[in-house]
Amino acid sequence: MLSAVLIAYVVLYGIRGYADTLMVVVWALAILNELRYIINFTPLVKVEALRTEQKAPANSFTMMIANVRMVNREYDKFLERVKEAHPDMLIMNEPDQEWHDHVAKVLDKVYPYSIKKPLDNTYGMLFWSKNRLHESDIRYLVEDGIPSFYTVVELPGGDRFSLFTVHPQPPRLMLNTETREAELLIVAKQAKKAPYPAVVAGDLNDVAWSKTTKLFKEISGLLDPRVGRGFYNTYNAYIPVFRYPLDHVFYDPQFRLVGLRRLEKFGSDHFPILITLNYEPQREYEQEHPHADQEDKQEANELIQEGLEKGEERNQEKKAGDGL
Template sequence: MKSTLIIFGFLFTLFSFLPLIKSPLWWIRVLDFPRLHVAVLLTIVLVAYLAMYGVEGTAETAMVIVWTLGILNEVRFIYNFTPLAKCEALRTKQQKPANAFTLMIANVRMVNKKYEKFLQLVLKEDPDMLVMNEPNQAWYESVRHELEKRYPYTIKKPLENTYGMLLWSKLKLHESEIRFLVEDGIPSFYTVVELPGGKKFDLFTVHPQPPRLMRNTETREAELLLVAKESKNTKYASVVAGDLNDVAWSKTTKLFKEISGMIDPRVGRGFYNTYSALVPLFRYPLDHVFYSPEFRLVSLQRLQKFGSDHFPITITLNYEPQHEEEQEHLVADQDDKEEADELIQEGLEKGKELNREEQENKKPAQFN
């Protein structure tokens, strides 16, 4: 039993410190996700070891100290997403917000066939805008008749590769674009949204690739940071939304916030885990909304599941540029900007490589 605890202790400690390595390797970046799980498991191992065997000698003392540092390392990442931390996003003080809108984000999961259950949830929530990640043509055909009655403005790109995207809006959309920033098969949307009072803001919707077996994260980092830089330099306030396939406490997300100057409404409020809706013990915040300090938070909710492996979320924001300076946000220094540029360049090069491979695979076989 003692040997087993020692093995697990050092394994979980390794899991804690490996993500500190600045590398896009999938088996490192995937360890950004289970910070809370590793902290809890390592704490259990530590408490069990101390209760059963105590500490004798320098070697065991050093081991216990290393395990404790591993726990503290995990806690420092997730602490900001507990109610103990200071809220980053301030709530509106307006009793009747004059420039408010509600945005709903839902990764519908392409293979999920519970179209009607999803529609009923959308109709119940009745958001001003709806972002759907992962819809294919079957999803589009199943929801469009009902949604077109409510949402006169749309951007549509259903795909069969799990990276399709649909945007439905009651608010006027201008200058809308479907863009493929890094990989040919992974779209993102850009549009200028007009509020009822005439004020406008930029909306970026994204869904980059996640770290997974034999697929590193260069393209994910590049897409998110490209959007971060663009959103910072537009003439309007910006909102970035979608399934980012990254957790709120990762180095990439922190760098995204530094470059964009955006706010995360989760900070100081909770995890609002959206994935996995199917496995209660393994849930992470993967679906996000970040926004410029010109907005104030009205509400943030995780909604009930509808058959997908993601929970949908809704956020209501009010446009209050007169209070922009009151909200603190991260600011990029020169090192951050240089790091972002390097990651973007690496991701674009990797994207070109993947695009070439994709084109090669599509070429018909040649016969003599």
């Protein structure tokens, strides 16, 4: 966008004098500064997550992630997208009870396993699966009203992986992001220590090139399939120009990518995203392994502590408000 505005300015007004030249130089430097953050999500760099070489992946699964936007009521359009994609697993962020009641009567017939926590505060979450689930748990990692899910998914061949689904609080005007950072980094540490290869998915309310997301990858050791491929922008579906990736899937190097694509919109301000992975542990070390040094670990611990303290403040404020 900065580039488009700069080009338009030069075409319309030209460069006249020292002041205009200085402004254009500063503008160009700002563009270069932005490029250093986003260049990893272009074909100019090598891919981080390798594709499978199997013609018929035998131990794969397809997952769909969709922030439905709680106030959106296009239930049928959403179900059309699910039917078109026919994923093995489906993560829904922001569903309230009304969303649950409309889609469950269809999805419960298709997906025998589920974890459900519809809420009216925009942090509800629903998860459906054709694959058997074990040890499922609804967790409140930082704030009482913001759940995340943990479960162990059994693949068709009997192998298992640990799945974490998240939707932390987004940045807001006059509201710091400590709780979001803490939740993401707590999940990163849990994924690193999980008993099975981990997958983390959901609306992370953070862009792929942010410092927090970079730290999340280093702490968790998980891969981002978009590196070297593209942005796969999922927000804002209403605004064609200003879009960026908020809905993510990170996964252990024991998985290989089969496919990744953004789906058509259905009324939400987010596009759904669809990913297919194949479990290939024998080829794990052919892929990169993000890792954290001691400085990264210390920074993560400090951010987690700050976020937990802020989360406890908000929990206490909410309890006090509910008591009025």
